[in-house]
Amino acid sequence: xxxxxxxxxxxxxxxxxxxxxxxxxxxxxxxxxxxxxxxxxxxxxxxxxxxxxxxxxxxxxxxxxxxxxxxxxxxxxxxxxxxxxxxxxxxxxxxxxxxxxxxxxxxxxxxxxxxxxxxxxxxxxxxxxxxxxxxxxxxxxxxxxxxxxxxxxxxxxxxxxxxxxxxxxxxxxxxxxxxxxxxxxxxxxxxxxxxxxxxxxxxxxxxxxxxxxxxxxxxxxxxxxxxxxxxxxxxxxxxxxxxxxxxxxxxxxxxxxxxxxxxxxxxxxxxxxxxxxxxxxxxxxxxxxxxxxxxxxxxxxxxxxxxxxxxxxxxxxxxxxxxxxxxxxxxxxxxxxxxxxxxxxxxxxxxxxxxxxxxxxxxxxxxxxxxxxxxxxxxxxxxxxxxxxxxxxxxxxxxxxxxxxxxxxxxxxxxxxxxxxxxxxxxxxxxxxxxxxxxxxxxxxxxxxxxxxxxxxxxxxxxxxxxxxxxxxxxxxxxxxxxxxxx
Numbered sequence: 063x064x065x066x067x068x069x070x071x072x073x074x075x076x077x078x079x080x081x082x083x084x085x086x087x088x089x090x091x092x093x094x095x096x097x098x099x100x101x102x103x104x105x106x107x108x109x110x111x112x113x114x115x116x117x118x119x120x121x122x123x124x125x126x127x128x129x130x131x132x133x134x135x136x137x138x139x140x141x142x143x144x145x146x147x148x149x150x151x152x153x154x155x156x157x158x159x160x161x162x163x164x165x166x167x168x169x170x171x172x173x174x175x176x177x178x179x180x181x182x183x184x185x186x187x188x189x190x191x192x193x194x195x196x197x198x199x200x201x202x203x204x205x206x207x208x209x210x211x212x213x214x215x216x217x218x219x220x221x222x223x224x225x226x227x228x229x230x231x232x233x234x235x236x237x238x239x240x241x242x243x244x245x246x247x248x249x250x251x252x253x254x255x256x257x258x259x260x261x262x263x264x265x266x267x268x269x270x271x272x273x274x275x276x277x278x279x280x281x282x283x284x285x286x287x288x289x290x291x292x293x294x295x296x297x298x299x300x301x302x303x304x305x306x307x308x309x310x311x312x313x314x315x316x317x318x319x320x321x322x323x324x325x326x327x328x329x330x331x332x333x334x335x336x337x338x339x340x341x342x343x344x345x346x347x348x349x350x351x352x353x354x355x356x357x358x359x360x361x362x363x364x365x366x367x368x369x370x371x372x373x374x375x376x377x378x379x380x381x382x383x384x385x386x387x388x389x390x391x392x393x394x395x396x397x398x399x400x401x402x403x404x405x406x407x408x409x410x411x412x413x414x415x416x417x418x419x420x421x422x423x424x425x426x427x428x429x430x431x432x433x434x435x436x437x438x439x440x441x442x443x444x445x446x447x448x449x450x451x452x453x454x455x456x457x458x459x460x461x462x463x464x465x466x467x468x469x470x471x472x473x474x475x476x477x478x479x480x481x482x483x484x485x486x487x488x489x490x491x492x493x494x495x496x497x498x499x500x501x502x503x504x505x506x507x508x509x510x511x512x513x514x515x516x517x518x519x520x521x522x523x524x525x526x527x528x529x530x531x532x533x534x535x536x537x538x539x540x541x542x543x544x545x546x547x548x549x
Contacts, residue, residue: 083112090125092155094166104162120170122162124155126228129178131185131212133193136238143198144238149209151185152228153220164224181225188216202242205232280367288377295381298352302345309341 087093087105095110096102097117103110112119129151136144155165169177189212193201201208213230220227235242316337360378367374 083114083117085110085112085119090123092122092124092157092162094120094122094170096120102166106157120166122155122166122170123172123174123177124157124162126152126154127174127177129153129181129185131182131189131230133186133190137190137193139193139198139201140195141197143241145193145198145201146234146236146238147189147193147201147232148234149189149212149230149232151213151216151230153181153225154228156224156226161224161226164222166224168223181220181223184219185212185216188212188219191215198237198241199245201232201235202245205235208232280373283367284373284377287374288381291378292381295385299385313337313341 085093085095085105086109087107089107091106093105093110094102095105095112095117098113106124131149131151133145133147136146138144155169156162169180172180192208192211192215196208196211209230209232213227216230217227313334316334320334360374
């Protein structure tokens with residue numbers, strides 16, 4: 063029984079000892095149990111047993127800690143502007159095997175404020191180094207980039223201490239010359255300027271849109287008014303044309319009545335002219351009244367739409383110009399028709415004159431043929447005389463030829479004495495007439511040559527020489543050519 067009690071007492075003592083060595087570490091604190099084994103036991107958020115008297119328990123804070131980093135004075139930036147920066151870094155102990163071993167060597171059993179004091183100097187030094195590599199404007203415009211650079215720079219030193227930098231945020235930036243405020247004011251001025259420009263541009267766009275809308279509406283109104291005026295003008299023109307036709311018919315009837323009533327053509331023409339003049343005066347008066355009415359309408363419209371006055375007047379001027387152009391085209395068409403009629407009449411007269419000239423020429427040729435026949439008859443009558451004359455010398459023959467040649471030419475041209483005037487059209491008609499007369503004379507000469515039985519040209523050639531005859535031919539040709547050119 064005593065043995066059982068002793069055993070029970072031993073067991074209770076052992077359990078008490080074990081119970082006194084039971085530990086449970088929270089998630090934000092690491093318990094380091096060391097002494098019994100070569101490698102310490104690390105408990106984070108779990109339970110364990112520490113052997114009393116043989117092992118010891120140490121604490122290591124592993125929760126997130128905030129470290130306030132300040133420059134404690136103005137530090138020059140890359141552009142030599144002193145700045146005072148306040149930042150906050152979030153750090154914690156690395157919980158991996160290597161990191162926690164390093165942290166145990168540096169921060170074991172330290173309180174939170176002690177750890178902050180131990181890390182502040184290192185973090186401030188790294189921040190001062192980064193400040194010297196950036197410009198003031200970059201610090202103000204991109205704080206995150208600056209915080210990341212400080213975190214990256216300081217993390218290299220923290221790795222040796224077993225510390226991890228979770229984040230680094232810039233809380234405040236001041237400069238000793240107040241340049242940050244000036245930059246803000248400049249930026250504010252630029253923003254206000256951009257806002258003013260944007261508002262002005264928006265107002266301008268609205269004004270332009272309204273002006274374009276008003277312009278489009280005004281142009282549509284002007285076009286509508288122009289179409290109305292054009293249609294009204296076409297109606298007036300049509301009415302004037304119908305009235306003109308009616309007046310013409312009435313004038314024709316009046317003229318017929320006046321012709322029957324009056325005996326003299328002159329009185330009828332005077333009366334008709336007076337009627338036309340009176341009608342034109344009435345038409346002018348009517349147009350003047352219409353113009354006055356139109357002017358009053360335009361005056362009333364102009365008072366309501368002063369902005370469209372110049373454009374509307376231009377449109378009305380175009381309408382009037384169009385009317386005048388049409389009237390001018392009508393007058394041009396009438397004049398062309400009259401000119402065409404005159405041309406046709408002139409062609410008819412020309413054809414008549416050509417027929418008369420052709421008749422005269424035919425008559426002259428006929429008379430020349432009659433003279434030729436008469437000359438041939440006379441030649442046959444004196445045939446025997448010619449045989450006797452054959453014994454005569456060539457001089458006598460030429461004398462007889464030149465004596466009769468003027469009579470031949472006179473008889474050929476005699477029909478022209480009965481012509482009072484000859485009107486010729488085209489080129490070369492005068493020379494044609496002269497050529498016909500010369501040809502008739504030549505035909506008579508050739509008839510004499512055939513009837514007399516000798517060649518007058520040969521006789522002339524023998525008497526004067528072939529060279530003189532050729533010279534006369536060339537001279538005659540040049541004379542005929544010169545006559546043609548003069549004509």
